[in-house]
Amino acid sequence: MNEETANKSICVIAPSTRLTERDLPLLKNAIHLLRGGMGLGKVALSVHLFTRDEKIDHVTASVVERSQEFKAAIREHDVIVSIAGGTGAEDLLLTLDRADFRVIRKRKPLFIGFSDFSFLLNEFYSRCRVPGILFPCLRLNEGNIGELVSLIQGEEIVYRGSSWLSDPPPGTVSGIPIGGNLTTFVNFLNRLNPPRLGWRDHVLFIEDVGIDIEDLHRLLAALRRHRVFRNIRGLVIGSLAGDVSTPAGSEFQDQALSFIMAYLAGVLKKRREQNSALPILLMREFAHDTTRGLPAVPVGGLASLSVSLDVAFRLQ
Numbered sequence: 001m002n003e004e005t006a007n008k009s010i011c012v013i014a015p016s017t018r019l020t021e022r023d024l025p026l027l028k029n030a031i032h033l034l035r036g037g038m039g040l041g042k043v044a045l046s047v048h049l050f051t052r053d054e055k056i057d058h059v060t061a062s063v064v065e066r067s068q069e070f071k072a073a074i075r076e077h078d079v080i081v082s083i084a085g086g087t088g089a090e091d092l093l094l095t096l097d098r099a100d101f102r103v104i105r106k107r108k109p110l111f112i113g114f115s116d117f118s119f120l121l122n123e124f125y126s127r128c129r130v131p132g133i134l135f136p137c138l139r140l141n142e143g144n145i146g147e148l149v150s151l152i153q154g155e156e157i158v159y160r161g162s163s164w165l166s167d168p169p170p171g172t173v174s175g176i177p178i179g180g181n182l183t184t185f186v187n188f189l190n191r192l193n194p195p196r197l198g199w200r201d202h203v204l205f206i207e208d209v210g211i212d213i214e215d216l217h218r219l220l221a222a223l224r225r226h227r228v229f230r231n232i233r234g235l236v237i238g239s240l241a242g243d244v245s246t247p248a249g250s251e252f253q254d255q256a257l258s259f260i261m262a263y264l265a266g267v268l269k270k271r272r273e274q275n276s277a278l279p280i281l282l283m284r285e286f287a288h289d290t291t292r293g294l295p296a297v298p299v300g301g302l303a304s305l306s307v308s309l310d311v312a313f314r315l316q
Contacts (some may be wrong), residue, residue, distance in 0.1 A: 017086025085115025118180025131300030167271025207238030
């Protein structure tokens with residue numbers, strides 16, 4: 001730990017769903033690995049990690065309480081980790097004002113989170129141009145901490161895709177990674193004044209859990225309505241089932257992938273005719289319920305997809 005990093009701090013928050021007592025060992029391990037791997041000093045833990053709101057019991061605390069804590073975190077800490085997913089992170093956006101976004105632009109804290117928190121990762125990138133990392137820190141272990149730390153330190157990290165669902169690209173496709181949980185990302189877009197992302201610069205990463213084919217249809221229709229597929233440089237699809245290692249999960253994943261390719265057939269044909277083919281890569285390890293090979297996706301950073309299935313990331 002050097003003097004510079006020793007003066008930096010981590011704040012662990014739970015803006016959505018609370019942790020359970022069974023999660024305590026995982027929380028302690030995650031903090032230990034993050035602090036040691038990054039050489040950081042102070043660790044601040046949210047008072048709401050294990051609490052439940054009296055009126056809405058699926059969130060940790062009231063919007064006011066969660067917002068107050070978040071506003072303090074962006075002003076006082078250097079790394080802000082949303083430790084659990086669920087539903088509720090989007091509530092914070094309603095409470096943030098121009099002063100808060102100015103703080104984020106100026107201080108550039110590093111946000112790390114997954115699932116529900118992908119809403120805010122995309123928001124802070126699109127509005128403040130501050131990149132964050134899509135990664136479930138509660139699943140940190142000795143096998144995946146190295147890649148996460150390397151990414152944070154500015155190094156390139158490389159994962160392996162599973163297969164090309166479309167024709168592979170003739171070379172490497174590079175762009176700014178966005179996305180995350182598909183349901184959450186669609187919520188991020190579905191507003192009166194959608195964020196302006198300029199899709200031509202981006203590679204979209206999507207995964208989900210607990211949806212059926214009709215849900216998937218609605219979500220893809222929303223992306224088409226926002227003209228995402230017309231221009232994105234690449235599409236990376238992770239797991240769309242709870243656990244693809246089970247027969248039921250594997251069957252749903254196959255159905256979902258078949259549906260996506262059928263639904264996008266017209267788009268793919270048109271883009272080929274325009275000499276702007278859309279490469280679609282399957283990356284099974286990009287999922288809710290895995291730890292081995294789980295990628296740390298730098299939302300707002302840089303992603304490169306190679307014909308050999310390698311997926312390279314940089315945070316800056």
